[in-house]
Amino acid sequence: MTRANTQARVSIVGGSGYTGGETLRLLLDHPQVEVTRVTSESNAGKFVHSVHPNLRRRTALKFESMEGLKSCDLLFLCLPHGEAMKRIEHFASLAPKLIDLSADFRLRQAADYDQWYGHSHAHPQWLGKFVYGIPELHREEIKKSNYVTGAGCLATAAILSLYPLFKAGAVNHKRVFIEAKVGSSAAGNKASLASHHPERSGSVRSFEPTGHRHTAEMIQELSLAGPAPQIYFSATAIEAVRGILSTSHVFVNPDLEEKEIWKIYRGCYEAEPFIRIVKERSGVYRYPEPKLLIGSNYCDMGFELEDSGKCPPDESGRRLVVMAAIDNLMKGAAGNAVQAMNLMLGFDETTGLGFPGLHPV
Amino acid sequence: MTRANTQARVSIVGGSGYTGGETLRLLLDHPQVEVTRVTSESNAGKFVHSVHPNLRRRTALKFESMEGLKSCDLLFLCLPHGEAMKRIEHFASLAPKLIDLSADFRLRQAADYDQWYGHSHAHPQWLGKFVYGIPELHREEIKKSNYVTGAGCLATAAILSLYPLFKAGAVNHKRVFIEAKVGSSAAGNKASLASHHPERSGSVRSFEPTGHRHTAEMIQELSLAGPAPQIYFSATAIEAVRGILSTSHVFVNPDLEEKEIWKIYRGCYEAEPFIRIVKERSGVYRYPEPKLLIGSNYCDMGFELEDSGKCPPDESGRRLVVMAAIDNLMKGAAGNAVQAMNLMLGFDETTGLGFPGLHPV
């Protein structure tokens, strides 16, 4: 593999989890990045491929303890929620640029951590330094920032697919119902009875009918003008390892025609390399389908307007159903983070993110 | 197996499909029923176990053509939608009691067939003769009726879990959002590219974001007082063969406490043999889970009230999320139909429906 001239030295803190492993996979094939260190306290000394077997023969790296971290150009923080906020000043002393994949710096208001996470933020003064790292919403800020936070995987699918409507002021009343279906890898790599295969296999499990923490991010990012939206979110775990399908119900002006909605989405995302509008009249895959995105950084989205004949608009307007699919470990975590890194380091935004997804799969 | 004295002679029309096969499975083990004939035009002459291999050594019945039907005590009609309505007078001449599992007699208004099914009803005068066959809502009518229609599988889960709230007048504004997750057997036994395993496996597919026909049944059955409810329904096909999880979002008075909701559900369903309220504070299965119901006639339901701290009630009230799980071929079709048959023939309502479901599965 040829290496371009511009080369960055990058390390990963917390590389034994699923987002850390996926970040590592992407960086190992990134032509402008050299992965210098990958940490894991419990696996220090072991080859990274002993934990991430897909990386056999792809790297001779071993996990190291966090104590052995050396300075580098950019540090990915892939620790469990609550860990990065405690050591943020130490990490900032090691690298001029940080990308945090946990929830620790996603919310701008410290009070939101008390409210949604049930604990106070350890370093609230750092919240303002981080940019919410969805490039489609904050590209220019990400380019200029040294500190970028990843987004929640469920939040990413919902926000990306609703953002054009909110931006265009097309949503009446700002009440949104969002139902997300999500695979098991989104819950991380800690084994428990709930994730034990005979219990988890084939399940359709409401794990957060209300109160899911990612709701806070959706409210924050969709509060574009006027009052904050009212987000009614529920999440259901389904039989899948990777993948999210987010189904949102919003209300639009009954006069709004389908072609105008197309225009809103195209206007917002036409130039986006990782957004595809999926809406076919025929065929098997008429709407976004997460399985097609396994390993890919795409967010596919589509929509359908309620037939007013069958279901007349009510006082809120006419229902528009918006669907969005992502791979939770890619556009929902590591892929999106590498996309942000490319922006922060001045690389082509799509470098290392070319895998298109598979069919059939 | 001992046979009780009261014995009914029952036939199945359209026995090669999934609902016909499941009805046959239940009837073969029903101590008060003798299955006299099972029809299938395309499989006439073959053993029923050649199509339903789980019935090997359970019966020596062969499929017959519809023409060979003889009179019997009760006829199950398990034909594709649109077929039973054409021949309803012929079927009624063969048996004093009919149970139709298609959609042909579910809606009371003939105009609803034009609206939701896109064709006129062949015998609209028969619509008023049929009782909508969910025993939990219409037990006494079913007992007295000769003509009972099954309910749509998605409609069954939604209606059963929302009925107590509507009956108690606890729903504000009558706007309901319902998102159903459903397995592949609900689409029947006709092979197509969309159902081809490499395409269908692992999918999370919005097949009816709006306009699903079962919506008409939900509106009909939940129009208990005052204006008809506004039902915003979407259905998503997931990786499962059997099973439905219906997630509904309704709005209740913000003062309504959880214990009062419990009271509403208990008051409505305490004596119901096939309804279980599932709401645990801990454990893996805190809410209804359809995989536990495979082969069983239960409808499990649960609910969760929005935390007003995180999401303050809006002008519609406070969100209540209601979940319901069924096996689409059992409580959503054949099991419910046998339960109705038991009522129509004066048998114990639970006869032949004792299978509890499996764990793990």
Add this chain to the structure above:
Amino acid sequence: MTRANTQARVSIVGGSGYTGGETLRLLLDHPQVEVTRVTSESNAGKFVHSVHPNLRRRTALKFESMEGLKSCDLLFLCLPHGEAMKRIEHFASLAPKLIDLSADFRLRQAADYDQWYGHSHAHPQWLGKFVYGIPELHREEIKKSNYVTGAGCLATAAILSLYPLFKAGAVNHKRVFIEAKVGSSAAGNKASLASHHPERSGSVRSFEPTGHRHTAEMIQELSLAGPAPQIYFSATAIEAVRGILSTSHVFVNPDLEEKEIWKIYRGCYEAEPFIRIVKERSGVYRYPEPKLLIGSNYCDMGFELEDSGKCPPDESGRRLVVMAAIDNLMKGAAGNAVQAMNLMLGFDETTGLGFPGLHPV
């Protein structure tokens, strides 16, 4: 549910695992059994349905500590391997009849425990008191015995399907290759990284290419005459929760015709209530398929003779491939144990085991 006059009081030791839970499910619906106690040290005081959610509203039993056990008519021992052998005398003091579902009393030779299990047997003098509890092989001994051991799930499928051939002396050279495909529930209910859903889902995992402990049972039970067979066994974990498909390759006399093999199988199993020979010329289910047996006590088996034109017989003879399918928790554990119990207590052998399995599923 009506109760017959003959009623047995039965308890389950170790009722929180998968085999204990399945035994409990069967016994709760058994018309001649009363379940008096179910023990679990870690769950003592909790409702059994908190661990086995399929039993909600089916029983008000709570787990108790082993210390609280009282005398009863028959005791099911569903403890992890190695536990029952330590306390066998205590258990025998509590009930005149014992059925052990662990591996502790399956092998007749104490030395086999050193060889295959890597530890000495705690009470080798008890090995001779137990009957190997596959009714199809040892029905009369089971009827007369007070101590019966269950069989290994993988061993059950292999032994049942090969027994007719060995009994008839139809196997040349006694070399057998057996490859078993097995679902995740066979590994029990202890969560680990290997069973964590994102790791275990979709896997095709050789977990015991050689040296599987169940091999010892196969050798023991198939040593019918002459030298012990040479069993080359491998096991592969596949994507399934329940189910085993065992594929065996044996060599028979090249002159043996298919109809004679049919005769051998029919002669052996024609009267068996839970054995079905599955061998169809057409259709989807031409051979045994474990998914059709989920929840059922059947063992389905089939066979195919090598086409001598394509693959000429060698010095060992002509290859015969024998396939057998079971539900590992039913015929491979709890179902078979209840069948044995019925024999030990003089009940009809099939009582409580009537569930036929589902289609589709």
Add this chain to the structure above:
Amino acid sequence: MTRANTQARVSIVGGSGYTGGETLRLLLDHPQVEVTRVTSESNAGKFVHSVHPNLRRRTALKFESMEGLKSCDLLFLCLPHGEAMKRIEHFASLAPKLIDLSADFRLRQAADYDQWYGHSHAHPQWLGKFVYGIPELHREEIKKSNYVTGAGCLATAAILSLYPLFKAGAVNHKRVFIEAKVGSSAAGNKASLASHHPERSGSVRSFEPTGHRHTAEMIQELSLAGPAPQIYFSATAIEAVRGILSTSHVFVNPDLEEKEIWKIYRGCYEAEPFIRIVKERSGVYRYPEPKLLIGSNYCDMGFELEDSGKCPPDESGRRLVVMAAIDNLMKGAAGNAVQAMNLMLGFDETTGLGFPGLHPV
């Protein structure tokens, strides 16, 4: 994406199937290839992404009829078995180099088509012109040849993992038992009742206990010296879309030690870019696992020697179990074909085949 100087114009005949689609996916990202045409008779005029939805926004190509084919540098033939042989002279007139992914040119002896495929070969004189396209066995011939045939997916896994042993003369008696587990995509994209999701999902289905056509390729390629091996092959369809695990049982000299087997495999494959020997003492993934290879061109293989203590060597020697995993559409079809193309066109052998596979998945 930068394009290298050497650029080849390549077309795909039969691009709507699974191997055609996968070939197209790889070629679209191949920096030295331009895909000029993709044919499909039934989809002519449609965008290729209407059939292969993973290619949305990756190409504006449309399917064309075979009649519209123009001359190009290399032609991939991805037609159903039996089609390429009829038109081979026409295809050879269109391009100087052909790679056929069907079975039509895999066997060297015309009589083998009568024997294993049940029909005569249309152009037997072409059989000798084709090289069997597994680069690990025939790299130098492939480089020099204009006509290369792909290998059967099941044959590829078996042959690659047994070749080192046969080449080293390490197999006693040349009797091999091979049991392959395979996903649904290997059967192609034609929908049928057998592939209908409710029937195929969760199945463990012996579809070819004996007589599988790929056996002929195994015999051909493993006949390295002395008598042809006796191959006892069986194939079982399991719950997966992509993936093959091949489990082979061979007999080796009882004195052969594990480290010598390692040496045999390393000696054969150390320099191979797509072969990995997988054999870990601990961890979840101790042996090859096909799900890790989804989308990748690796063949992972491992082995385990029978413990002579538990199972003494017999007259054939000591059992060695060899496992091999591939993605049937990659190393088993399209990936292997692109690897062969790279060799034929003088490109770096690994170009366009860099995807490592995913974890978790």
